[in-house]
Amino acid sequence: MKNCEYQQIDPQALPTPTPTPPPHHGNDSDKKEEPKRPRRKWEVFPGKNRFYCEGRIIVARQSGVLPLTLGLILVTSGLFFIFDCPFLVKHLTSCIPVIGGVLFVFVVITLLQTSFTDPGILPRATPDEAADIEKQIDNTGNTSYRPPPRTKEVLINQQVVKLKYCFTCKMFRPPRTSHCSLCDNCVERFDHHCPWVGNCVGKRNYRFFYTFIVSLSFLTAFIFGCVTTHLALRAQGGKGLVFALQESPGSAVELVICFFSVWSILGLSGFHTYLVASNLTTNEDIKGSWSGKSGEDVTNPYSHKNIFINCCSVLCGPMPPSLIDRRGFLPTDDSAQTGGTDIEVPTLATKSEINVCTQGTKGLLESATLPPLLSTSCPQGKPQTAHTCPDSSPAVNSDPSPELSMGCGARHAASSQGDASPSRHTKACSKKSKRAALHIPNTAFDIPVSPTSPDAASFAPLH
């Protein structure tokens, strides 16, 4: 997507009158030029997101491996249309490029929508609201004593659900909402943060994500089938496979990519189909919120108890609006959204101590949980986490492409941050799986430090 010019930079400061807009969501440079220009809310958005086209497009701070995802899809499809389609049209049918084209368009559109749509971010509480909630919470009154984690219990469909207080957003999270530390936002119906699409997957973009992985499964399987047919036809008459590959080298590349991707993508699609049918999120499934592990009789209170209705409500339900009002104008006193960033600073001190409902020790917790996750016999390949040093390089202009050019293996989800987390070495995968089980939900900060090995075992799809 193109970067539209989104603000005027002081013309005297630059040689050219039209600025090249670097993506940023800070508000420091705004204050220097044209103080009378009314500012839009996206410019002071407290989360770690980037905005393009005057706030119309929203992405997470790091684009993760989105360029890689797009690149792989474009390259594979391009090779397919160039090398395989002419031969197959001549020998089989001309439907093949048509079907391929439709699938390709579907895949790219839904991928971009997943990446650029607000996943269901909850705006942070205003200072007044936060103060009101603080009043209602019972404080022990002793400021030196670390207050206990704040939770509120609510009864939903005869099921007790604990609502946690979010220290960053200063509110009790609605049910099924989770705070993503990569984006530093609370996201409704949080599924997971997907590094492949460079965004969280939540209430508003889950249907795009699901359509993306399903159509990608079809596309990958289709290309794989076509390439196999192509090579088989060429190798007929005793000419051999090597001859066929020499004639059509692009097909070899496609074969490799598709062969290794199709299993993981199909597995992922199957897993998410199961989630859709039971109205679960990846987050809940991994944590085993409703599987009754603790011995109590727990059922998913959000399920409609009917597969068809569950599917319809998740995929075809009404599309909720974006709550963050990116393009709205700030009120003139400018106190609306910026309060969040001011209040954040004192909470950082308490963050690292609180082991539940916090984002401070996210990196540590994720590296603690990563090895157990790797030990599952998950056919989707090695899970990778997209964790990062929180706020370590705020001015980073993440450009993952240089890092991505390292050979067929190390897939660095958040490589642009240069995070030297100890678990990175585990990502060097021997096989090039396009859709490894990268979708690690942000359960780490909700789990009190212990690794999620019992939960990880249930991560295997199609269970």
Place this chain on the structure above:
Amino acid sequence: SRPTVFIQRDYSSGTICKFQTKFPSELESRLDKQQFEETIQTLNNLYAEAEKLGGKSYLEGCLACLTAYTIFLCMETHYEKVLKKIARYIKDQNEKIYAPRGLLLTDPIERGLRVVEITIFEDRSIGSGR
């Protein structure tokens, strides 16, 4: 800043948008309990209408899926239409009921659908007949 009452969300029916109808004590001197409950109940009903699962919303969803969701770029969704209705209702309520009593309802969408904010203004008009 002015005293404010926050009506929190009621999650007892799940994740649908619904606000608590419990009458806050700070408003006792200004407003009838019935009036308040009616306002909140109507809001709840409107949000329920926006989020309702039914034939019409499924049709919209399926059509959207077939067009790879590109129709969301040009069409106003059912939810957005109801939100406009809600905005009109709140404006109407403010004009008719709340402003005369020195109160102001804030549309919950401006607070991320977290709360219904009611600002209490100093009642300078006490005693002066309305």
